[in-house]
Amino acid sequence: MVKRFFTDLDRYYFHHGVHYELYNKMGAHVVEEDGVRGVHFVLWAPSARAVCVVSDGNGWTPWRDVMEKVDDCIWELFVPGMCEGVKYKYLIVRADGSEVMKADPYAYASELRPANASVVADLSKYEWGDGKWREQKKQENFLEKPMAVYEVHLGSWKKDWDKWWDEDKFLDYRRLAHELCDYVKWMGYTHIEVMGICEYPFDGSWGYQVTGYFSPTARYGRPEDFMYFVDYMHQNGIGVILDWVPAHFPKDEFGLDWFDGTPLYEYADPLRAEYPQWGTKAFDLGKPEVSNFLIASAFFWVNVYHVDGLRADAVAAMLYNSFGRSEWRPNKYGTDFNMESFEFFRHLNTVLRQRTSAIIIAEDSSIVSGVTAPAKNDGLGFGLKWDMGWMNDTIRYYNEDPVFRRYKHHLMTGTFDYVFLENYILVLSHDEVVHGKGSMFNKMAGSHQDKFGALKTAYTMMMGHPGKKLLFMGQDFGQEAEWDYKGSLQWYLCDDPGHRDILECYRRLLNLYTTHAVLYNDAGKKNTFEWINSGDYMRNLFSFIRRNPWNYNDALVFVINFAPVDRDPIEIGVPVSGEYKKIFSTYADEEEYSLTAVKEECDGRPYRLVVKLRPYESLIFSVPWHESTEEEKEEERKTRRRIKKEHEDAISDNEHVPKVPAPVEKPARAGRKKAAAATADAQAAPAEDAAPPAEAPKKSVKVAKAVKSRKAPAKKE
Template identity: 50%
Template sequence: MGEKLQFTELDQYLFGQGTHYDIYRKLGAHPVKEGNQEGVYFAVWAPNAQGISVIGEFNEWDEQANPMTKAGPIGVFETFVPGAKIGQLYKFFIIGMNGEHIYKADPYANESELRPGTASRITDIRDFKWKDGTWMKNRQKFDETKDAMSIYEVHPGSWRKHPATEEDEKGFYNYRELAVKLAEYVKDMGYTHVELMGIAEHPFDGSWGYQVTGYYAPTSRYGTPQDFKYLVDYLHRQKIGVILDWVPAHFPKDAHGLANFDGTAVYEHADPRQGEHPDWGTKIYNYGRPEVKNFLIANALFWIEECHVDGLRVDAVASMLYLDYGKNDGQWVANKYGGNQNLEAIEFFKHLNTVVLGRNHGTVMIAEESTAWPKVTGKAEDDGLGFSLKWNMGWMNDFLEYMKLDPYFRKFNHNKMTFSMTYAYSEKYVLVISHDEVVHLKKSMLEKMPGELDDKFKNLKAAYTFMFCHPGKKLLFMGQEFGQLREWSEERELDWFLLGEEKHRDLKDFVRDLLKMYRKYPALYGMDGDPFGFEWINADDGDRSIYSFVRKSPTKRNNLLVVCNFTPVDRPDYRVGVPKKKQYTQLLDENGMTSKKVFKAEKQECDNRPFSFAYPLPAYGVAIFQY
């Protein structure tokens, strides 16, 4: 129970400026004591409402029982309801500007009723006892430009499921069960972080959480807000970071959500050319309105500061930056200079990233941005957007196009695998194979590969080796590490039964070897953003479709030489040029970690280098050497 609350003049001022960073402690529903009465303080922003009352299980949903009073000119309504209790459902009953009757869930609610119900639930999120102090202290030293980062992207509802029952037709794991099982798996594999999809409350399972109605509420599908905090806390105690998908680009039109909140456009632009995505059937936030910016920035801080999350992956950034994104002529409005850049969204990103990262050292803000917009990861003061990292969609498209090809045609597309190095240092990148690449008839990673089943596994091992040795952080969607055959569906759990088959187990073990090697050798991550950290040995061997390059360590010790063969041709005496006349110890081949065979460089020219050595390179073979 907190002490008495009220929406003060200072609250009004800060909220009106868009800088009330813990506004979620005031708006919403908060169990408090007024005098000797226990109850709940409710507050909601609805600037054009004629009147509002709070209705719920505490007053039999009576629209007259608990009217709210307007606290000042900004349009916040508040009231204290004695006797209202944690666990009870509620909504706001709003009389709109034109007298219409509107029933809305609380935009700042910390818990929601399980869908298909749409009411908010009173809860107290402050009563959780955190035990992740060591992680939180160490987090401040984390530096994404110098530290390893390999992310396992997970949709909690379909990673694993219980058998369905009549009471529980979906068989979801609770956050607490998920914590234990997921931590065990992720730790064994060697990922540094998990990225969780669909955590903020959303009405429709099939949206995967990208159409949010409860920005401040962990979805009740998997338990309570306390259960969610337990998941984060437990993962932290197992030394695993947690990133959430976050969706500030748009919101759905569901009647109980943010759309047309008080009968007028409150969170969205009133003009549909600015306020709607025709393709997605969703509303676009009005980033020029301080209270709307405040809602979103405080929400990012809520997940990071209140729920201890280590970073946010910001969805659909391009759709926010371009006013004409997904629109035809006549469907959008130019900015004041006549251009298609959304000036308010640019300002929003600079504000957001500066505040979040400035207040929370060691956290990350990751942009999913698919265009060539400049300086996405540049500093805000240098006219950048201020993100920590950006998804490398260009690399991903080229890489997948190349890997899908019949090996015979790869020689004509050799530059698809080398082109990414021409822009590798223009941003700070994450290489991603996300859920988007394994749905909508795009096939799973294994099924994208050419050839018979045996060939598919060999191709995929070579692909993953190339990916893990290429500069950039790593992200792999769940199931792709063991060769899921079917496309992903949120309706069912991953096909774990495949691990009963040797080939799938072998692929999983190989990915685990790559992940462990990635973390062990700073050459693979310590100089991702430094052109001196990468050097081609041979980028032009198109006829044989072989790539060789060096990754250098920041300490100059334990540098790595990497060779990948993307054809089914055996090269029993393949010769590779090397930077120095040293000993080269093989750490990994297509069978995983190896017995550390040693090769001595000799004075024989190869790949335009004076020194080289020869070794057997099998069909679809890969090799990582340490020197």
């Protein structure tokens, strides 16, 4: 019997959608077989008539290295003597007899665009030095840790102007590792979120039309260079999150589109196959092999490249069959939910959380509830969700002339009505500074001079709002131009006193955020935020308290002025007596002072402070320390136990992991008839631990309630 690289067990788990390390078998792998070193190729192409490997190793000669179809869908070939660095493609004779050259869907490396061949790579050589970082992350609950993310597009963050001959002038991964790390570490960010790492052919897509789900883009170097990039970040205390696109793929001929002459990776149904607004194909998540492809991609980046998380792009597009489509096909319950996507995310998030310390963040504009709830509670299981509502509402408020902001006051207060329903991350992302929307600096209403103060106060409000934080590159120093993926940030503005002041202000805010647990340890804890006065709309004023759930020790008082005039005096209610120390002002002066609380009711609280505010000034005060009572100490213990249990329950959730029965071994020839009969009987009887249905149960009341709330229908008990 011929020994297969892709074994029967590999095939079994692949067809059940649970081969989480599929990247170790599919694609091209440098191996040694019977003492001969070479490359083993494995390809999934069930409808292909014939497949061969063409490469610069065989002079791109067709049918010299012909693959063997080892079953009804898997093709294999071992090429002795082939080594790392060889460029290759698959020449596929498709179902209709036509021939097409395809890149390897599982390739570890790719050519630099506009070339698009895959490249043989050996990823086992790099020696990692981030063991301490990874071990530390295993012990942490990320919800209880600060997360201040710097979203960055590597190609336009900074240019290498010494490359006068190179139109792109990209910095490479290794130089980026040092320069970018120095910057984010100095600023006080905890993570970077990197756009456009999975290989893609078109620069104008920013990396959101992916052709290489297992290949870091060659624009900035080789795979081992990107490993160095992540490793260096970790050794300097910076987490790395990648943008990841599980919704769709482009129609480039060398990619996944009609891979073997049939709609293999995409839906066959024309009403579901495409996203018309993007001109891309939608992944058919109803196929276990396609679902497995994406889940294996997620595990690949976490396990092989040590990334700390993935930001899943366009989640809303995946959840609704009607998204961006004038004509759409309802599911069997008559709704527009894409039931395969719900099960896909539940499966993905559950197994990734169980087996790694990584998180997946949902870029989701839908109104589906429970996006960050555990799968066992009919949620999707994401770690965090982008707060798109907060982003849109606050930007609308900032756009408004201060004279008329009183009529938009609700935009700033309404976000607090739902902020604790999900685990949110507040985002001011790349999407908001392109296509004529203007930079964050120019979103601020008023004169050019007003914009400096307004932006600093906007960032203070962001830091005081519950949720993790994300800011796109360049906005921390008030870049004035929109983002241009072909260009570079306006770093020269940092020499301007006004822009330097914005940068220093945001740096001080990051330091406050990362050193005060009341600002970051708030997920799901409603009593960590209290309004002092949310109704002072005539003066564009906001005041609130950030606190821990059991008392006011370590609490902070925020007083925020969104008007370009002095506010003097301002009376605000505070919870306890004593000296309230000013620890932050959006003005750059370092004057330190304290205010004494007066025993007089104000804003429904027993004490009051009298505060003076300058134009567009925000102030933060620390609340005086008081000895905790026994009741408060007990409440603290109860809260910590509850949080620990919720974290453990989320990790141990198995409900939406497919229950795959053990494969039946092939019986010896003499006993095959008897074994076949026994196998048929076993398959006829449903297993007790059979996998849950892919779609919701036929309970009309439950489905109706779910549709009303836009929540995923619950799994049948």
